[in-house]
Amino acid sequence: MNRPVAITRRAVCFPEPLSGTRTELWEPDPVPPPERAAELLGRKGLLAKEPATRLALCAVHRAFGLPEKAPRRSAEEPDPRTAVIVSSNLGNVATVAGVATAVREGGVRAVSPLDAPNVSSNVIASTVAIWFRFGGPNLTVCSGHSSGLDAAGLGRALLLSGRADRVVVVGVEPRDEVTDALLTRATGAPGVAVAACVVLEATENAEDGEDGEDGEDGEDGEDGRAFLHDVVAEPTARERGLFADSTTHGRATVDTGSGGRGYGAEGVLQVAVAAAVVAADSTVRSITAVCGAPEEGFRTTRITSVRG
DSSP states (O other): OOOOEEEEEEEEEOSSOOTTOOOSSOOOOOOOOGGGTHHHHOSTTOTTOOHHHHHHHHHHHHHTTOOTTOOOOTTSOOBTTEEEEEEOSSTTHHHHHHHHHHHHHHOGGGSOTTTGGGGSTTHHHHHHHHHHTBOSOEEEEOOGGGHHHHHHHHHHHHHHTTSOSEEEEEEEEOOSHHHHHHHHHHHSSOOOOEEEEEEEEOHHHHHTTOOOOOOSSOOOSGGGOEEEOOOBSOOOHHHHGGGOSTTOOEEESSOOSSTTOOGGGHHHHHHHHHHHHHHHOTTOOEEEEEEEETTTEEEEEEEEETTO
16 A cells, blocks of 8 residues: 655755765755764764764754764653664664774684674664664665665654654765775675654554653654655656666666765765755655666655645
8 A cells, every 4th residue: 555654854965075965955954974973972982883873863953953972861751752774774884894804813802892883784773773762663674776765665664654753764875994905895886874754653643742851953744745655666667768878877866966976875965955956946756766786676766845
């Protein structure tokens, strides 16, 4: 059943401006590079956090419109009805490679206790959940180039099945020597450092204004919302035509600023940018997002305006 869900908040975070980026009807959210994430998040709790984890935290912070260095709500009970889904294919790969090298060369005693938790494949999602007190379902998707839209589709499924009232979907990829080497070998081009966040809610909850956060500039209200439709695995011929450039593995019918190189973050990035555009331009009613690769398959969805 193609029942849409509401996109009530969003953020797009590039720690470094990309050359040639064109933004029309949307602007990236300002964030520091991961090594200076404390400027936005505050210093407490960031020790040994990986770059991708820091960037994901910044994206969620911006999506909820929190002030800089807002105190963490560590004393509060986690909200059991807010889920977290993270899409990242390479988020902690540099740490995994580093730990594997340390074990090979010096044994397990050579591994820092601070690095060990970061080899978990779910470290980004679990950190986001703990940091912001989201106690619902919590998982990471790493299914290749389609991963971002797979995550959005799972978020939609959680809402429609009643497993959650709100789903925080984050797409994030770091950029370092390890990720550059892997992506250049696989696709012919390095990736980009990017994080995007969209908050999904069932339409009835969004219409009732059940948001539950006290951010400064969240995307509440009819003018700030858009709708996410079903994520499907069979793009039309027209949608497949978006991939005429074989070096590009992700496109929306708007410029997302990544050049299609967001990898695991690309699908979430497309949804966030498309939601911003349909909310800002009354003449745009629907935007198609497609991501994937010929060897992995494609996913596609539509983001539509509340105006119909």
